[in-house]
Amino acid sequence: VGVGMGFSQWRALPAPRPLPHRAVAAGLLEVLPATLILIYCFVPPINAYIFRFWRCKLYTTSEPGELPIEYNEVMVEEPSILCASEEHDSIFRRYIIVSIVIWPVGSMALYSSLLFACYKPLHAKLRTALTRASAF
Numbered sequence: 001v002g003v004g005m006g007f008s009q010w011r012a013l014p015a016p017r018p019l020p021h022r023a024v025a026a027g028l029l030e031v032l033p034a035t036l037i038l039i040y041c042f043v044p045p046i047n048a049y050i051f052r053f054w055r056c057k058l059y060t061t062s063e064p065g066e067l068p069i070e071y072n073e074v075m076v077e078e079p080s081i082l083c084a085s086e087e088h089d090s091i092f093r094r095y096i097i098v099s100i101v102i103w104p105v106g107s108m109a110l111y112s113s114l115l116f117a118c119y120k121p122l123h124a125k126l127r128t129a130l131t132r133a134s135a136f
Helices: 020-053 085-121 129-133
Strands: 055-058 073-075
Touching: 020 129, 073 085, 085 129
Parallel strands: none
Antiparallel strands: 055 073
């Protein structure tokens, strides 16, 4: 009686489905070469723009020969914003810090992590899916 009670609840397992993370990994490996080339091409000009955007220039606001000489420091890329103003500080906090983290730091982290992941296969001269995808 005790052994026969469990058999009525047993069923065959459904057919195994492909794991979703394998499909995602295959898709990422497929777009990795194009992504690396685009990042490699766009990081230097975007970095230059980020740091150039933050640059300020000093202008005199007083008439020639007038004393004391008054100065205003404005952003080169956006002359309507004074460099010592609240608006300038909010732009720095919102856009510049995020841009610096995403582009210079993020791209270096991406390339470093790829190098770390590919180090052993490259050192052993093995071709894996990741080494083939990152060889541009």
